[in-house]
Amino acid sequence: MLEVADTETQNHGPVDLRAEFANAGISDVLYGLDRDLVGLKPVKARIREIASLLLVERVRQKYGYATEAPTLHMSFTGNPGTGKTTVALRMASILKALGFVRQGQLISVTRDDLVGQYIGHTAPKTKEILKKAIGGVLFIDEAYYLYRPDNERDYGQEAIEILLQVMENQREDLVVILAGYADRMEKFFTLNPGFRSRIAHHIDFPDYENPELLSISETMLARQNYHFTPEARDVMRRYIERRREQPYFSNARSIRNALDRARLRQANRLVAYEGPIQPEMLTMIEPGDLLGSRVFLENPGNTGEIDA
């Protein structure tokens, strides 16, 4: 038996992992990850590791050292706005490039999509979603809402059982990614040990540093054909520092909201502007557009608005 394996290996000859890497098209995806996503160093490192593992696994399969399908279910934990969904989308294309999922679509769901409202409603609903996700990645955002320990008749438990069964028996058909805030996910896993044992990769998303957020804000603007004036860029840096100290700070999402408001103020300013408007004025965010924010008030108070 051993001899047969040996000759087969010789027939295949040595393997060029780098070529495999390039052929899988995965280097493009990883490069894109590096280029498009600011920061997230530990996340990128983990994804690189997982990608290498999968690549080696695939080469091993080619040589007949096949083991059973690897467990690829993951959990993404981190604060709001740290890029969990964005990375999940990339993950789907990595898994597709390596052939560990067949189609590579990402189905993003929350509790509402899985759990029904009356007895007998949950199972068909969950199965319907699972059918859509087969061949791709099922991304369950805020997964801990599935389980409500205070209500023992909650239908979430039913969805959990179906999910666990599929995660175990149809590992080659779909990959489940659970996402949510770190502390609540931790509690969720403690209460549902079945999930923890079926999840191979736990990835923690760190908060962004201030310079990273600044660079994210510039990328976001550039994507919409706007840019900061140099002074506005300084104001943005101060904005980020102050915004972080305030409640409901959610990283990149807060930045996106702030920019949306800034665009609003810019539009207002341009409409009120007397005189001809130069084309480049349409793309410029000036300090005033940012300084109008509640964040810069001496005592912001609670206006009930978040990211205003």
Added chain:
Amino acid sequence: MRITQGCFSYLPDLTDEQITKQIQYCLDNGWAVNLEYTDDPHPRNTYWEMWGLPMFDIRDAKAIMGELDNCRRIHNECYIRLSAFDATDTWESLRISFIVQRPSDEPGFMLTRQEVGGRNMRYETRAYVLQKPEGARYDS
């Protein structure tokens, strides 16, 4: 008598692997796959029972094979056909339809003749199984 209806029906029955490939072809074209079953084999019986709803938004054939397996388990002695609906503008119709399961025994059709006015003859094909009520036709 082996019923021939839809695509591939002059070929040997497709294996599951071949069915999977056909389904994936349909899905890759963006068609919605339907499963239907019946125990009335008459060729003019166009209204088959649907197994669930048309399956929109599905990307992988495995999901539909799962539904097909469920349908086969419940209706193990029925005809099951799989069709794919193309919703694109100006098509809006079925693009493919083929039988994916048939009863183990197909008794076929009886031809009856009826003499009508003059020396005219009226013909009727009637499936032997239709003598039994619906749901009991192919029970062995």
